[in-house]
Amino acid sequence: MDINLLYFARLRERFGLAQEQLTVPEGVVTVAGLLAHLAARGDAWAEELAGGKVFRVALDQELVDFSASLHQGAEVAIFPPVTGG
Amino acid sequence: MDINLLYFARLRERFGLAQEQLTVPEGVVTVAGLLAHLAARGDAWAEELAGGKVFRVALDQELVDFSASLHQGAEVAIFPPVTGG
Amino acid sequence: MDTLPQARITVVVQEAGFDLAHEMREAGQDDRGIGAIVSFVGLVRDLNLAADVVALELEHYPGMTEKALGRIAEEAAVRWPLHAVRIVHRVGKLHPGDPIVLVLVASAHRHAAFEANAFIMDYLKTRAPFWKKEWTPDGPRWVDARESDYSAAERWHKVVSEQYGNTDHD
Amino acid sequence: MDTLPQARITVVVQEAGFDLAHEMREAGQDDRGIGAIVSFVGLVRDLNLAADVVALELEHYPGMTEKALGRIAEEAAVRWPLHAVRIVHRVGKLHPGDPIVLVLVASAHRHAAFEANAFIMDYLKTRAPFWKKEWTPDGPRWVDARESDYSAAERWHKVVSEQYGNTDHD
Numbered sequence: 001m002d003i004n005l006l007y008f009a010r011l012r013e014r015f016g017l018a019q020e021q022l023t024v025p026e027g028v029v030t031v032a033g034l035l036a037h038l039a040a041r042g043d044a045w046a047e048e049l050a051g052g053k054v055f056r057v058a059l060d061q062e063l064v065d066f067s068a069s070l071h072q073g074a075e076v077a078i079f080p081p082v083t084g085g
Numbered sequence: 086m087d088i089n090l091l092y093f094a095r096l097r098e099r100f101g102l103a104q105e106q107l108t109v110p111e112g113v114v115t116v117a118g119l120l121a122h123l124a125a126r127g128d129a130w131a132e133e134l135a136g137g138k139v140f141r142v143a144l145d146q147e148l149v150d151f152s153a154s155l156h157q158g159a160e161v162a163i164f165p166p167v168t169g170g
Numbered sequence: 171m172d173t174l175p176q177a178r179i180t181v182v183v184q185e186a187g188f189d190l191a192h193e194m195r196e197a198g199q200d201d202r203g204i205g206a207i208v209s210f211v212g213l214v215r216d217l218n219l220a221a222d223v224v225a226l227e228l229e230h231y232p233g234m235t236e237k238a239l240g241r242i243a244e245e246a247a248v249r250w251p252l253h254a255v256r257i258v259h260r261v262g263k264l265h266p267g268d269p270i271v272l273v274l275v276a277s278a279h280r281h282a283a284f285e286a287n288a289f290i291m292d293y294l295k296t297r298a299p300f301w302k303k304e305w306t307p308d309g310p311r312w313v314d315a316r317e318s319d320y321s322a323a324e325r326w327h328k329v330v331s332e333q334y335g336n337t338d339h340d
Numbered sequence: 341m342d343t344l345p346q347a348r349i350t351v352v353v354q355e356a357g358f359d360l361a362h363e364m365r366e367a368g369q370d371d372r373g374i375g376a377i378v379s380f381v382g383l384v385r386d387l388n389l390a391a392d393v394v395a396l397e398l399e400h401y402p403g404m405t406e407k408a409l410g411r412i413a414e415e416a417a418v419r420w421p422l423h424a425v426r427i428v429h430r431v432g433k434l435h436p437g438d439p440i441v442l443v444l445v446a447s448a449h450r451h452a453a454f455e456a457n458a459f460i461m462d463y464l465k466t467r468a469p470f471w472k473k474e475w476t477p478d479g480p481r482w483v484d485a486r487e488s489d490y491s492a493a494e495r496w497h498k499v500v501s502e503q504y505g506n507t508d509h510d
Contacts (some may be wrong), residue, residue: 009471022450033448037398037399061404063467067366077401077469082471082484083463085382085430094229094301095312107197146234148297160229162299164320166315169228169300170212170271170291191361199385202436207379208457213368215375215448266372276420278385280461281492287378288454322451 001032001072008079010056014044023069029056032066034076055080086157088119093164096140099129110156114141117151119161140165177247178254181239188272197276198270204253205284206280210275212271214264219232222226222306226313227273228261228270231299235259242293249289250282259300289326295319347417348424351398351409355432358442367424374423376450378457382441384390384434384458391447392476396483398431398440401469405429412463416445420452429470459496465489 001023012018028037035057039050048055058077059068070076087111097103113122120142126137133140143162154162155161180196192211198204214226243255254276264270273290277283302313352358369373371404380382383395424446425459434440443460447453472483 006401008401041444056403058404060467061401061407061410064355075403078470079401080471080482082466082469083472083483083485084400084468085465091231092199093231093299094303131217143299144233146237148238162234164231164299165295165301165312166312167299168302168315169230169298170295189361190364191359194360194381197469198437203385204383207383209381210450210454211364211377211379212450213374213377215373267368280382281458284380284454284458288451290449291454329407 001028001070003070003074003076003084004074006077008077010080011048011078014048029066029069030066031059031068031070033075034070035066035078038078049078056082086113086155088155088157088159088161091160091162093162096133096163096164098132114149114154116149116153116155116161119155120151120163123163126153134163141167175234177243179240179243179247180256181236182255182258183232183235183239183244183261184258185260188258189259190272193256193258193274196302197274198258199254201253201276203278204276205278206284207274207276207281208280210271210273210291211269211276212270212291214268214270222308223304224262224265224307225283225305226268226270227303227310229263229301232257235298235332238298239294242290242297244255245293246286246290250277252277252282252286254287255290257294259294259298261300265303277278279323281324285327292319292323292326296323344432347413347422349410349413349417350424350426351406353402353405353409353431354427355430357430357439359427361430362450363442363444365389367444369424371423371446373448374446376443376453377444377446377450378450379445380441380443380461381439382461384436384440385436386444392478393474394477395475396434396440397473397475397480398434399471399473400429401432404469408468409464409473412460412467414461415463416456420447421449421454421510422447422456423478425456425460427464429464429468431470433475462489462493462496466493494495 002028003024005020005022007015011037028034035049041045056079057064060075087108089109090107090150092100092102113119120134124131141164142149145160197207237256252275256274258272273287274323275283275287294317303310304313342482367377409427422445426444428442431438443457445457446455466489473480
C-alpha cells in the first residue's frame with residue numbers, strides 16, 4: 001500500500017522533510033500502525049511520535065484519530081496542534 | 086413645583102405635543118402622581134396613560150419606575166417602549 | 171489578567187451613514203494589546219416589514235440617547251476587559267438594506283469582545299430611546315417593541331463569562 | 341422561522357490583507373432579508389508575545405485549510421439560520437497590529453449572527469491547520485497551542501441557542 005505523507009510546522013522542521021511517498025509494510029493498516037512504523041526510524045521520529053508529545057493526524061485532509069484505517073493512495077498529514085486565528 | 090415634560094414618538098403624536106412646562110399641583114410628588122394628573126385631562130391622555138397601555142418614563146434622562154420622586158426643575162419624558170437598533 | 175487601559179468609549183447619533191473601516195481604525199489606533207475586534211452592523215431588513223413599507227424613520231431623545239448608550243458601553247467595560255467601544259446609531263429616514271447601527275468592541279480576548287458586543291446590542295434594544303416608524307403609501311405607522319428583546323436583555327443578569335480570562339486572541 | 345436561502349459561503353486563504361468594507365458589501369449583496377452582520381477581526385497583538393518578537397509567520401496546509409474552514413462554515417449554517425459566511429485567513433509574515441483573520445456572518449437575527457461567528461472562531465482555532473511561528477532577533481520559535489482554545493470549542497457540543505428563533509433584527 002502506497003501513501004503520501006505530509007509534515008507541517010515544527011514537525012516538518014524536526015524531520016527535515018515536508019513530504020514523502022511511502023510504501024507501507026505488510027501489516028500496517030491504521031494510523032497508529034503507521035506512527036509506530038515511523039517512530040521506529042529513531043531520533044526525531046521516535047521523540048516526536050512516540051515520546052508522549054502531542055500531535056495531530058489528518059487522513060485525506062480530515063482530522064482523524066489514530067484508529068483510522070489507511071488505504072492505497074491515502075494522503076496522511078502529521079502536524080502539531082494548530083494555532084491559527 | 087415646575088417640571089419640563091417631553092413626549093416622544095407615538096405619544097407625541099397622540100398628544101399633539103412634544104414638550105410642555107407644567108406646574109405640578111400640590112400633593113403630586115411622584116411619577117405615578119404626575120401620570121394620574123395627566124390622565125385626568127381625558128381623551129388621548131386617559132387612553133394612553135390610564136388605559137392599560139405600556140409606556141416608559143425617564144426622569145432627568147434616566148429610565149425610572151413610577152415610584153420615583155419628582156423635584157423642582159425635573160425633566161420628565163414619557164414615551165412608548167423603545168424600538169431602536 | 172492583563173493590566174487594562176481605560177476603555178476608550180465613543181458614542182455618536184447621526185443621520186449620515188458610517189464608515190466601518192474608519193471606525194475599525196479608530197478602535198485599533200496605536201493599541202497593540204488588542205487581539206480581537208467584533209463589530210455588529212444592524213441593517214433595515216424587509217422580511218419583517220409589510221410589503222408596502224418603503225422607508226423606516228428613526229426618532230430619538232437627544233441628550234438621553236447619548237447618555238444611555240454611554241452608560242451601556244461603560245457597563246460593558248466593567249464586565250469585560252475592553253480596550254475600546256464605538257457605537258454609531260443613525261436617525262432619520264432609512265431604507266431596506268441601509269445600516270442603522272454599528273457597535274464595535276475591541277479587546278485582547280475574543281470571547282470578551284463577542285459577549286460585550288451582544289450585551290451592548292441587547293441593552294441598546296431595550297434602554298436606548300429610539301423609535302421606529304414605518305412609512306407606507308397609505309401613511310406612517312409606529313413599530314411595536316418586541317417582548318423577545320426584553321428577555322434578551324434580562325438574561326445578562328444571569329450570564330457569567332467563564333472564558334474571557336484565559337482565551338486570548340493573538 | 342423565515343424561509344432561508346442557502347447560506348452563501350466564501351473561504352479565502354491569502355497573504356494579502358483584506359478589505360472589511362468590501363467583504364461587508366459582498367455579504368449583504370442584494371439580500372434584504374439580512375438584519376445583522378457580525379464581523380470578527382483577529383489582530384496580531386503584542387501583549388502575549390515576548391518583547392523580542394518582531395514578526396509572526398503563519399504556515400498552513402493548502403487544500404485541507406479551505407476544506408476545514410468550509411466545513412466549519414457549513415456546520416454553522418446548519419446550526420443557525422445564516423444568509424452568508426465569509427472567512428478570510430492570512431498566511432505568511434505578519435506584524436503586531438496586523439489583521440490575521442476575518443470571519444463575517446450575516447443573518448436575519450442578531451443572536452444567530454453573534455453565536456455562529458463565535459462558534460466559527462472557536463472551531464477555526466482548533467480544527468483549521470494553521471501554525472504560528474514567532475520571529476525574534478535570535479531566530480524563530482513555534483507558538484504552542486492553548487488548552488483554553490480546545491475547551492472553548494468543546495462547549496459548543498453543549499450549547500443550545502434559545503434566542504435566535506424569535507429575536508429578529510430589523
